[in-house]
Every structure is written in C-alpha cells, then in structure tokens.
Amino acid sequence: xxxxxxxxxxxxxxxxxxxxxxxxxxxxxxxxxxxxxxxxxxxxxxxxxxxxxxxxxxxxxxxxxxxxxxxxxxxxxxxxxxxxxxxxxxxxxxxxxxxxxxxxxxxxxxxxxxxxxxxxxxxxxxxxxxxxxxxxxxxxxxxxxxxxxxxxxxxxxxxxxxxxxxxxxxxxxxxxxxxxxxxxxxxxxxxxxxxxxxxxxxxxxxxxxxxxxxxxxxxxxxxxxxx
Amino acid sequence: xxxxxxxxxxxxxxxxxxxxxxxxxxxxxxxxxxxxxxxxxxxxxxxxxxxxxxxxxxxxxxxxxxxxxxxxxxxxxxxxxxxxxxxxxxxxxxxxxxxxxxxxxxxxxxxxxxxxxxxxxxxxxxxxxxxxxxxxxxxxxxxxxxxxxxxxxxxxxxxxxxxxxxxxxxxxxxxxxxxxxxxxxxxxxxxxxxxxxxxxxxxxxxxxxxxxxxxxxxxxxxxxxxxxxxxxxxxxxxxxxxxxxxxxxxxxxxxxxxxxxxxxxxxxxxxxxxxxxxxxxxxxxxxxxxxxxxxxxxxx
Numbered sequence: 001x002x003x004x005x006x007x008x009x010x011x012x013x014x015x016x017x018x019x020x021x022x023x024x025x026x027x028x029x030x031x032x033x034x035x036x037x038x039x040x041x042x043x044x045x046x047x048x049x050x051x052x053x054x055x056x057x058x059x060x061x062x063x064x065x066x067x068x069x070x071x072x073x074x075x076x077x078x079x080x081x082x083x084x085x086x087x088x089x090x091x092x093x094x095x096x097x098x099x100x101x102x103x104x105x106x107x108x109x110x111x112x113x114x115x116x117x118x119x120x121x122x123x124x125x126x127x128x129x130x131x132x133x134x135x136x137x138x139x140x141x142x143x144x145x146x147x148x149x150x151x152x153x154x155x156x157x158x159x160x161x162x163x164x165x166x167x168x169x170x171x172x173x174x175x176x177x178x179x180x181x182x183x184x185x186x187x188x189x190x191x192x193x194x195x196x197x198x199x200x201x202x203x204x205x206x207x208x209x210x211x212x213x214x215x216x217x218x219x220x221x222x223x224x225x226x227x
Numbered sequence: 228x229x230x231x232x233x234x235x236x237x238x239x240x241x242x243x244x245x246x247x248x249x250x251x252x253x254x255x256x257x258x259x260x261x262x263x264x265x266x267x268x269x270x271x272x273x274x275x276x277x278x279x280x281x282x283x284x285x286x287x288x289x290x291x292x293x294x295x296x297x298x299x300x301x302x303x304x305x306x307x308x309x310x311x312x313x314x315x316x317x318x319x320x321x322x323x324x325x326x327x328x329x330x331x332x333x334x335x336x337x338x339x340x341x342x343x344x345x346x347x348x349x350x351x352x353x354x355x356x357x358x359x360x361x362x363x364x365x366x367x368x369x370x371x372x373x374x375x376x377x378x379x380x381x382x383x384x385x386x387x388x389x390x391x392x393x394x395x396x397x398x399x400x401x402x403x404x405x406x407x408x409x410x411x412x413x414x415x416x417x418x419x420x421x422x423x424x425x426x427x428x429x430x431x432x433x434x435x436x437x438x439x440x441x442x443x444x445x446x447x448x449x450x451x452x453x454x455x456x457x458x459x460x461x462x463x464x465x466x467x468x469x470x471x472x473x474x475x476x477x478x479x480x481x482x483x484x485x486x487x488x489x490x491x492x493x494x495x496x497x498x499x500x501x502x503x504x505x506x507x508x509x510x511x512x513x514x515x516x517x518x519x520x521x522x523x524x525x526x527x
Contacts, residue, residue, distance in 0.1 A: 062496050063496070064493035064496040064497040064500075066464060068409075068440055069406070069437060099492065176436075176463075176464045177464045177467040177468075177491060179496045
C-alpha cells in the first residue's frame with residue numbers, strides 16, 4: 001500500500017457537497033402555560049444597567065435543557081408566544097437570560113446581545129418592551145403619569161389590551177446543561193399613581209407557548225450583529 | 228477498504244461556504260508565497276492538446292522540502308508524482324480541464340510549493356496536529372477555479388459505516404468516542420444498547436452524556452436502575468439528561484425530589500418541574516420564587 005494512501009485512511013473527514021447551506025434547527029423544548037384562565041403577572045419593576053443588565057422583575061418561566069454537541073458550536077433560540085395585558089398603562093417588559101444565577105440576568109447571561117442604555121422602548125438594559133397599552137379614558141395614564149391625552153407616537157387615546165406578543169432571541173452557548181430564564185417586569189413598580197384607575201400596576205401574559213431550539217452555528221450569521 | 232476510501236474522496240463535489248468545528252482547513256486561493264532568496268520559481272500552463280513531453284521529470288521531496296522541475300507535464304501525472312514522493316494524498320476533484328504544466332522551483336515547503344502549482348485552482352489544504360504537537364499537511368483537494376464554492380468538510384460519523392463507528396468507540400480522543408456513540412445510538416437504536424451501556428461507564432463525562440443523549444433522542448429504553456444511578460454522576464450534564472430520561476417513569480416524582488438539592492441549577496430546575504408539575508390552578512409565582520431562592524447542597 002502506498003504511503004499516501006495509508007495517510008488518506010487516517011484522514012477521517014470527507015469533503016461533501018452542501019446543497020443546503022443553512023443549519024438544521026432542532027427543537028429542545030416546547031411548553032405552554034396559562035391556558036386555564038390564569039395569568040402570569042407581576043408589579044415588580046424591570047431594572048438593569050449596562051454593566052448588570054436584566055435584573056428586577058420576577059422570574060416568569062424557567063426551563064433546563066441539554067444542548068447537544070454540534071459541529072462548529074451551538075446557537076440557542078428562545079421564543080415566547082403569548083398574549084399580554086397591562087394595568088395603568090404600564091410597559092410590559094420581558095428579559096431573557098441563560099444560566100443567570102438565581103434566574104437573574106447578568107452581563108454574560110442576558111440574551112440581549114449588547115447592554116445598552118434605555119432603548120426606544122424605554123426598556124432597561126437586558127429587557128425588551130413587548131407591549132405598552134393605554135386605558136379607556138378621555139385622558140389616560142401611562143407609566144406613572146396621569147392626565148395624558150396626546151397619545152403614544154401620535155396614535156391618540158386608545159386601548160390596546162390583549163395584544164399578542166412574540167419574540168425570539170438567539171444566543172451562542174456551549175454544549176451541556178443550561179437553564180433558560182424569562183423574567184417579567186413593568187416600568188413603575190408597584191406604587192400606583194394618585195388618581196390612577198385600577199388597583200395595581202401589574203403586567204401580565206397568558207396563553208403562552210415557549211420554544212427552545214438549537215442549531216449549529218449558522219454560516220452566514222452566527223447570532224452576530226447585522227447591518 | 229483503500230479503494231473505498233479513495234473512491235469516497237474522489238466523489239467530492241460542489242462548494243464550501245464555512246468550515247467550522249473540524250480540523251483547520253485553509254480554502255480558496257492563497258497568496259502567492261515569496262520564494263526564498265536565490266530560488267527561482269515558475270509555473271507555466273498550457274491547454275494545448277499536445278502530448279506531454281518526456282524531456283524532463285525531476286521531482287524530489289527531501290527534508291520536508293519540495294523541488295519540482297518538469298516541462299509540459301500533465302496535471303494528473305504531476306499530482307500523482309508529488310503525492311507519491313511527499314506521502315500525502317493530493318486529489319483532483321470536479322471537472323478539471325486537461326492541462327500541461329511546466330513547473331520549476333526548488334526547496335520550498337510542501338504546502339508553499341503546492342500553492343504555487345495550484346495558484347489558478349480552488350484548493351483545500353487539511354492540516355492536523357500530530358502527537359508531537361506539530362501541525363502537518365495531511366491531504367489536499369484541488370477543484371477547478373470557482374468549483375470549490377459550497378463545499379463543507381463532513382465529520383467521519385456522518386459517512387462512516389456502522390462497523391467503522393464501532394471502531395471509533397475505542398478511540399483515544401473522547402470527542403471521537405462521543406460522536407461515535409451518539410451516531411450509533413441514532414442509527415441502531417435499541418440494538419445499540421450494549422454499546423451505550425458501555426459508553427455510560429466511560430471515564431470522560433462528555434462521552435457519557437453523548438451516549439445518554441443519543442439514547443434519549445433515539446427513544447431507547449435504558450434500564451431505570453441505570454438511569455437512577457446516573458443521578459449520582461459527577462457530570463451535571465449527565466445528571467440532567469438522566470433526570471429527563473426518567474421524567475416519564477411512574478417513579479419520576481420521588482426520583483426528582485432527590486434532585487431538588489442538586490448542586491447544578493439546571494438539574495434543580497428540571498427536578499422542580501418534575502417533582503412539582505406546573506398546574507395552572509396553582510400559584511406559579513410561588514414555584515418560580517422557590518426555584519430562584521433554593522439553596523444548593525453539595526452533590527455526592
């Protein structure tokens with residue numbers, strides 16, 4: 001046997017055509033909650049800073065999964081599909097973290113790719129503003145301020161209860177055991193503004209589905225920043 | 228076996244986009260390396276249908292250095308001669324037009340010399356690290372210009388036969404063992420039980436968890452006693468997957484209660500989920516708060 005053929009036997013890989021360049025997505029978990037008239041709710045304010053994002057609020061969902069070993073590394077996709085309500089016009093914030101200690105976010109664990117200052121959605125670093133509603137009043141209340149009437153972004157007085165909200169994060173993770181945590185929080189905290197309609201500042205979601213998926217690192221965008 | 232391996236190598240087609248997770252491969256056109264001082268290099272190609280000349284054939288590979296001095300030599304023959312002398316496979320793939328090359332250079336490192344010869348082709352150079360920790364060129368694939376787009380290297384477990392995978396179970400590299408047992412479980416399912424049980428006793432935690440995860444994915448029936456014992460495994464990954472595998476057992480709840488104080492937060496989270504199943508009529512916030520505040524104890 002010629003030497004180079006012996007060497008070829010030791011070359012344990014093969015170049016092969018890849019007609020499909022995208023990576024397969026494998027579903028690790030699919031769960032639901034609050035389909036019986038109950039809701040997940042909190043009146044704890046979402047908090048966070050650029051150095052410690054994704055704090056505050058309350059732990060709303062937690063799921064441990066085993067992320068398999070995939071060639072080139074793994075990207076996790078976390079999806080919430082639900083219906084949200086807010087009292088007193090509070091913003092409905094959601095934060096995702098992977099393996100946050102005690103379910104609380106940190107710089108290394110939040111799913112938001114970069115910690116920022118409060119975004120256009122006024123969500124603290126590490127949080128996403130998924131819904132923001134207004135009361136059925138001539139003047140309305142929003143995030144602790146009363147007597148408002150000019151609307152939000154020029155939309156005028158309106159009520160937007162029970163809006164569906166759907167969000168997917170991606171995050172690169174190592175293979176092995178991981179805990180996915182979703183936190184729910186509002187803007188103002190529990191203190192109800194004077195004259196505010198409603199007895200509390202709670203935000204809610206109900207009829208929720210949660211999906212946790214994984215793929216090998218995609219070749220054209222490895223959960224990286226786009227243009 | 229040799230012909231089969233070679234046949235597989237020759238069956239490569241299509242294009243490469245990203246190469247990740249496999250031994251490093253440099254692909255595509257390389258910058259022409261500068262020749263050492265005092266050495267002249269030239270590569271002339273001709274596509275004329277002229278019979279190759281037998282005037283000169285001088286190819287040597289000494290001290291890891293390649294010297295070539297040929298005139299109007301067919302590409303295929305040139306590749307074969309270099310491959311024989313250097314001891315590495317150089318494979319022409321795709322439809323490479325017949326060409327005659329006149330090449331002249333002396334004492335270049337092998338990969339540098341090959342890149343000079345194949346400067347007008349797409350190429351893949353496979354390097355691996357030997358036992359001395361030295362990265363060495365192991366194989367080269369040559370494609371027509373533009374013909375290398377969209378090709379990806381595929382690990383052995385994707386194309387190896389089941390017998391070949393069985394052989395990999397005793398490889399010294401735990402990554403190879405792990406990939407092999409996971410693929411075996413996927414292919415043979417319950418018929419791979421003996422191999423899975425053996426891999427569950429591997430010294431390496433990665434092998435154990437890949438064996439267990441592969442079995443779980445393949446819906447294999449692992450004895451409950453084995454799974455229960457794995458809840459004491461030193462690897463939190465193994466404990467998590469074992470607990471998940473036990474979730475369907477009639478004894479799942481008392482088993483999960485034992486894991487409520489596991490040192491791994493992920494194991495504790497799953498244990499809570501199994502031991503205290505979510506009931507929409509219960510106060511879920513209490514469950515989640517308990518999970519958040521639970522103090523771990525050292526796992527034995």
